Amino acid sequence: MKPLLVYSRGVRPLRNGNISAKAYPFWDQLIALLAPDFEIVEVVKEPLDELEKLLKRAKYVVACDSFLQHFCWYIGVKCITLWGTSDPLIFGHEENINLLKNRGYLRPNQFDMWEGDPVNPNAFVTPEEVLKAVSSYPGNLP
């Protein structure tokens, strides 16, 4: 039986309809890489109690800088968090595994609104690097 990996592509929709620069741009490639070895469940908008149960059953949780990484932190589940231009040392949690490509990509005004921020795929780690991080971490379950 394959271990369960839960992920979420979700980031808060922007008011101007633009794609958020927080959104990880390589989800499809990443999921394709993970699919052979994991039972993969994407969460979208589950009730919180159901979401908590699901996350606590998962061996791995992967998310970008979004609600899910905070929720994992809150319920004591380690989340592999994919960062782009927001700073994990401000918006992250040290209890998570924070994958930041390079601090040079961080936006200068971290508390600005996201509506005007351009999407920059170069700011994110590649799917291969995420896979490597998953492989090097034994997972949340014994």
Added chain:
Amino acid sequence: MPHITAGICTKDRYDLLPMALLSVINQERTPDALILYDDSSKPKDLRQIQTYQYIFDLMTSKKIAWHVEFGQKKGQHLGHQFVQTRAKDLVYRIDDDEVAEPNVLKILESHFVNKPGKRAVGAVGGLVIPPNAPYRECLPNTIESIDRGNCQWFRWAGVKEVEHLYSSYLYKKGIQEFERDLSPVAHREETLHSYGIFKKSYRLLVDGAAVTYHFRSGTGGIREGAKQEYWDLDEKLFRERMREYGNGVPKKEKAIVCDFGMGDTIIFKRILPEIKEKYRDYKIILYVCYPEILKDEGLEMRSIADAYARLGNIDRHNVYKYCIDTKHSSYVINAFREFYKL
């Protein structure tokens, strides 16, 4: 005919102030005197500004005895008390960001008549609303319901007896002084003053036909740049005064505005036990975007729209504004702890 003195206290609103002044000057029942109490951080000599020259000339031509007094930057409550001491019979209190319909003063004054078998009227207010204010069922305006809104904030028709008034009203001089111990934000100033009149067995009325528009301004005014502790101190003073009146006032309320996303709401939830402990003597009211995250906390929750309606400018409750202002650079949870002084 009673002598009416209009009193406007202003702070750093030289752009808006002419609107308020002209609305007072152009009342169908012109006031007999007008005192402008200028509590601005850098007071200007208004005689050097042409718009004000015209306004002063207009007042003189309308036989309004006008006077400009410079404040000590300690708050408008001291200004209103100054106006009261200079007034003769009735005092028309109006804020510097308000525009009264021309009939307001005439309507308010009309209630100062003795009616057989009824206590004398001590103060009369009208509606103080944004131009697009909705019609709504009239709220009670009792001290007990002080935290549930105010009948002067919405449109309705009729005349109602109340226990306290807000913002703009006409009152009899000499019944009740303005509270001098308030902070410079003068939170609850009108409530304390008008309720004091009520407690001295005068009637307070609100007439829904007297409409004053409130042009809430993002700049200037007594609340600009003020610290949260000013509100807290004034609220504490207000509750103490109410206890002195022997009122069973509900617990002091602590408003916390969670105008942020789901993730931040989760972070907030983590520190909520510390907030509950700090404000254990308060009734905590959360204004939230995501009530589902906080639904099990046993606290009263209201919408962010409600926060705007009840609290006005909510910038002072905004943790992200705090982060920007302080150039915060560590984990957000630390910012929350600093912001809420935990």
